[in-house]
Amino acid sequence: MEQKAFSTLSRPSVIQEMEQEQFDVLIIGGGITGAGIALDAATRGLKVALIEKNDFASGTSSRSTKLIHGGLKYLQNFDFPVVKETGSEREIVFNNARHLVHPIWMNFPLIKKESYNLATLKAGLTLYDRLAGVRKDERHTIYGKRKTMKNEPLFNKKIVQGSGVYVEYRTDDSRLTLEVAKTAQERGAKLLNYVRMTDFIQNPDNQVKGIVAKDELSGRTLKITANYIVNAAGPWVDFVRKKDRPIKGKYMVLAKGIHIVFDRNKLPVQSSTYFQHKGRLIAVIPRGDTTYVGSTESIYTEDIEDIHVNKSEVTYLLDCLKDMFPAVNLNISDVISSWAGVRPLIGEEGKSSAELSRHDEIFESDTGLITIAGGKLTGYRKMAERIMQYIEKKNKEKKTASITESVHLTGGKFSSSEEIEQLIQKLYGSYRQLGFSKQEISDYVERYGSNTEVFLKEVADYDKKDFDKKSRNIRAEVKYTVENEMAATLTDFYDRRTSYVLFKPNKVLETLNAAAEEMAELLNWDKNTMDEQKRKTLYTHHKAVTFLDK
Structure with a gap:
C-alpha cells in the first residue's frame, strides 16, 4: 500500500528520521500552539520536530468555544493591544483557511443590570471596529429594543433593552489545529502523535539538548536531539517542566469550561448570540443542524486526562438560557452532546487568583527549556512568531517576522x-x-x-x-x-x-x-x-x- 507523508502508515519511517536527525527546534505538544510553532519554524527553513503524547488537538485545542475571536471582550479591560492584534489575526486565519473559518453575525443584547448600556456598547463596538481593522461590510450596527426583538423574537423582552450586531468567526478548532500541523509537515517538519516525552537529555553544561520518548502505539523508546526544545504542552506544560526542574515562579492554574449541544429545532435562534448573565458571557452558536452553548468557567484540580461534564454545570447553562430565552422550554434531556476542557491560566508566587494572566507568556529554565503558555486560539500565529524571535535573540540574530501570514493551510487553497x-x-x-x-x-x-x-x-x-x-x-x-x-x-x-x-x-x-x-x-x-x-x-x-x- 502506498504510504503518504502525513499518514499513520508512515510512522516507522518518521520515527527513524526523528532518531537520526539533529533538529534545530523540537516542540513538545501538538495543540494549536505547538503546531503553529512547527509551521513558523519550518517556513524559516529550520529542521523541526514535534511530538504529541496523545492525538493532535486532543487537549484544549478541540474543546474551545470554536470561535476565532476579534478580541471584543478585551475592551472591558482596556487591553487595546490585544484587541488590535486579535482583530488582525482573525482576518489572517480566515484568509488562510476559508473552508474552516466562517463569518457569522453575532447578536449582543443589552440587558438590564449588566455592564453595557446603549452608549457604552456603541462606543465599545466603534472602537473595536477601528482597533481590529474590521472591514466596512462587517462593521457593527446598533438596534433599539423594537428592532432587537424583531431580529430575535426569542429574547426575554422584560430584560433586553437593545442590541449590537457585529461579526465574529466560527471555526472547527481541532481541524484548524490538524491543518496547521499538516501544513508544517508539507513544509518539511517531522510530526508524530502518540509519542510521549519521558525524560530530558542534557549536555555536559546541563543544557537540555534532547529528549527520551516512548511511542505509545508500538512501545518503542526513541531519542530525539535538538538545539532548542520548546514546551508547548498547554495544560500539561508544568508536567513537562517538572521533568526538567522544580516549578518556581510562574505556574499553571487550570480553568475548566463546558459546552452543551442541542438539536437546532430545540434552540432555534435566528443568529449567533453573545449575552451577559451576571457578568459572565454566554455564547449561543448555530452550527448545521445543531446549536451549541457555552461556556462555564471554574478552577479545575481533578484528573486532567479524563475531564467530565458535571450535571450542575449543565443546569447552570440551562438556567442562563431560561433567563435569556424564556419561551424556549429546555431541560437536561434535550442536550444531545457536550464537551469539557481546560485552559491554562498563568499564576505567580505571591499573587492572588484574581491576578491570573490570560495572556501568553514565555519563560525559560536555567537548563534552556523554553516554555510558552496561555494565549488564545486566535493568536496562535503571533505566539509562534514570538517563540521564534525569542530563539533568534538567544542566537544573537536579528529578529525576523513570520511569513505564515501568507501561507494557506493544506485544505485552504481558496482566494474567495x-x-x-x-x-x-x-x-x-x-x-x-x-x-x-x-x-x-x-x-x-x-x-x-x-x-x-x-x-x-x-x-x-x-x-x-x-x-x-x-x-x-x-x-x-x-x-x-x-x-x-x-x-x-x-x-x-x-x-x-x-x-x-x-x-x-x-x-x-x-x-x-x-x-x-x-x-x-x-x-x-x-x-x-x-x-x-x-x-x-x-x-x-x-x-x-x-x-x-x-
Missing part, C-alpha cells in the same frame, strides 16, 4: 468564498453517481476544503464494493483520515477528524462497527485491539452524552 461554492458545485456534478446531496458535499468541503476530491475518490473506490451507502462513506472517510491525516485510533476519527461525537453522536453508534473493521484492516489490528478501540470510543461517546452527578 465564491471559489469554495464553485468547488462544491463542481464536486456535486462530478460525483453525482455517488448519491450525495449538495448539502453533504458542502459539509465535506467545510471539513476537508481543497482536499475534498481526494476523499471523494476514496468513496468512488468503495462504491465498487458491496457496502451500503452509510458503510461506504464511513469506511472511505476512515481510510482518508488514516492515510492523509494521521488518524491512529477510532477516537481520533470520531472526535478530532470529524467531530461526529460532538455534533452527530448517533452517527458514532450507527457506524462504529464498520469504522472499526476498516481501521483494523488498515492498521493490522487483531480482534482484541479492535474491541479495545471500540470500547474507548464508546466511552468517549458516553462522556459526551451523560453527565456526572455533581
Whole structure:
C-alpha cells in the first residue's frame, strides 16, 4: 500500500528520521500552539520536530468555544493591544483557511443590570471596529429594543433593552489545529502523535539538548536531539517542566469550561448570540443542524486526562438560557452532546487568583527549556512568531517576522468564498453517481476544503464494493483520515477528524462497527485491539452524552 507523508502508515519511517536527525527546534505538544510553532519554524527553513503524547488537538485545542475571536471582550479591560492584534489575526486565519473559518453575525443584547448600556456598547463596538481593522461590510450596527426583538423574537423582552450586531468567526478548532500541523509537515517538519516525552537529555553544561520518548502505539523508546526544545504542552506544560526542574515562579492554574449541544429545532435562534448573565458571557452558536452553548468557567484540580461534564454545570447553562430565552422550554434531556476542557491560566508566587494572566507568556529554565503558555486560539500565529524571535535573540540574530501570514493551510487553497461554492458545485456534478446531496458535499468541503476530491475518490473506490451507502462513506472517510491525516485510533476519527461525537453522536453508534473493521484492516489490528478501540470510543461517546452527578 502506498504510504503518504502525513499518514499513520508512515510512522516507522518518521520515527527513524526523528532518531537520526539533529533538529534545530523540537516542540513538545501538538495543540494549536505547538503546531503553529512547527509551521513558523519550518517556513524559516529550520529542521523541526514535534511530538504529541496523545492525538493532535486532543487537549484544549478541540474543546474551545470554536470561535476565532476579534478580541471584543478585551475592551472591558482596556487591553487595546490585544484587541488590535486579535482583530488582525482573525482576518489572517480566515484568509488562510476559508473552508474552516466562517463569518457569522453575532447578536449582543443589552440587558438590564449588566455592564453595557446603549452608549457604552456603541462606543465599545466603534472602537473595536477601528482597533481590529474590521472591514466596512462587517462593521457593527446598533438596534433599539423594537428592532432587537424583531431580529430575535426569542429574547426575554422584560430584560433586553437593545442590541449590537457585529461579526465574529466560527471555526472547527481541532481541524484548524490538524491543518496547521499538516501544513508544517508539507513544509518539511517531522510530526508524530502518540509519542510521549519521558525524560530530558542534557549536555555536559546541563543544557537540555534532547529528549527520551516512548511511542505509545508500538512501545518503542526513541531519542530525539535538538538545539532548542520548546514546551508547548498547554495544560500539561508544568508536567513537562517538572521533568526538567522544580516549578518556581510562574505556574499553571487550570480553568475548566463546558459546552452543551442541542438539536437546532430545540434552540432555534435566528443568529449567533453573545449575552451577559451576571457578568459572565454566554455564547449561543448555530452550527448545521445543531446549536451549541457555552461556556462555564471554574478552577479545575481533578484528573486532567479524563475531564467530565458535571450535571450542575449543565443546569447552570440551562438556567442562563431560561433567563435569556424564556419561551424556549429546555431541560437536561434535550442536550444531545457536550464537551469539557481546560485552559491554562498563568499564576505567580505571591499573587492572588484574581491576578491570573490570560495572556501568553514565555519563560525559560536555567537548563534552556523554553516554555510558552496561555494565549488564545486566535493568536496562535503571533505566539509562534514570538517563540521564534525569542530563539533568534538567544542566537544573537536579528529578529525576523513570520511569513505564515501568507501561507494557506493544506485544505485552504481558496482566494474567495465564491471559489469554495464553485468547488462544491463542481464536486456535486462530478460525483453525482455517488448519491450525495449538495448539502453533504458542502459539509465535506467545510471539513476537508481543497482536499475534498481526494476523499471523494476514496468513496468512488468503495462504491465498487458491496457496502451500503452509510458503510461506504464511513469506511472511505476512515481510510482518508488514516492515510492523509494521521488518524491512529477510532477516537481520533470520531472526535478530532470529524467531530461526529460532538455534533452527530448517533452517527458514532450507527457506524462504529464498520469504522472499526476498516481501521483494523488498515492498521493490522487483531480482534482484541479492535474491541479495545471500540470500547474507548464508546466511552468517549458516553462522556459526551451523560453527565456526572455533581
